[in-house]
Amino acid sequence: MKKENFFTIPNLLSFYRLLAFPWILFLVVSKKENLFSIFLVINLVTDILDGLLARILHQRTEIGARLDSAADDLTYALAIIGIFVFKYEVLEPHLQSFIVFIVFLILPIVLFLIRFGRLPSFHLYSTKIGGYIEGIFFILLFSGNFIVPYYYFMVVWGIMASMEHIAIQAIIPDVRSDVKGLYWVLKEELRQRKRE
Incomplete structure (x- = not known):
């Protein structure tokens, strides 16, 4: 695996998910379910895209793998928090x-x-x-x-x-x-x- 350029499209997509975390968490705290849902879906789509683009563009790097994993963990934490805040009755x-x-x-x-x-x-x-x-x-x-x-x-x-x-x-x-x-x-x- 290459250990090169940080500024690749896949890395920037993963980095976006990290930057979006506080905003999406704010949407949960503010009880804005519709906006939360939209931004969660954007995060999930960028999660698919970053891995796909890394393979297609041959831009797989160690830092990219770590960034992607951290962004995945935070996105799924947001989804779980969102479920407890917005969909608890359905899941109970x-x-x-x-x-x-x-x-x-x-x-x-x-x-x-x-x-x-x-x-x-x-x-x-x-x-x-x-x-x-x-x-x-x-x-x-x-x-x-x-x-x-x-x-x-x-x-x-x-x-x-x-x-x-x-x-x-x-x-x-x-x-x-x-x-x-x-x-x-x-x-x-x-x-x-x-x-x-």
């Missing part, structure tokens, strides 16, 4: 499963911080797909559509992706960015052992 019957889901979203980050002293930036396929699934859920929810089977699909996928993240943390000896998934990590470990 499913509150226990949602709390379990949140714990599994936070757990890999906390464990990574404890082990490696920084935020993770794995960008696993499972968490990327999970991000799309969650983004669609947030968009549906804030447009007035709570689809129970889809909600539980999102929860189960999120928990499984978090478990994969935790398993990878337990296997790798040092910090890495842009890890595809557990299969590739195990394959690489087997290759290493054969060399030794």
Whole structure:
């Protein structure tokens, strides 16, 4: 992975999401649900675009991976806060499963911080797909559509992706960015052992 120019389009999109965080949080505190929904969707769209553009334009960098991960964490924190502020009544019957889901979203980050002293930036396929699934859920929810089977699909996928993240943390000896998934990590470990 390259460690070059900070001023790339993908990095600027991630940086926008970081800068937008206080504004969107203000919209939550001010109880401006419509504006909150619009800016949350903008954040979710820029999340998709930054990764896509980084690959297409060959502008993947270590700083970009870290920026993207930090911006993702803040965007999903905003979405969860927004759900509790604006959509609590809709979610209340499913509150226990949602709390379990949140714990599994936070757990890999906390464990990574404890082990490696920084935020993770794995960008696993499972968490990327999970991000799309969650983004669609947030968009549906804030447009007035709570689809129970889809909600539980999102929860189960999120928990499984978090478990994969935790398993990878337990296997790798040092910090890495842009890890595809557990299969590739195990394959690489087997290759290493054969060399030794």
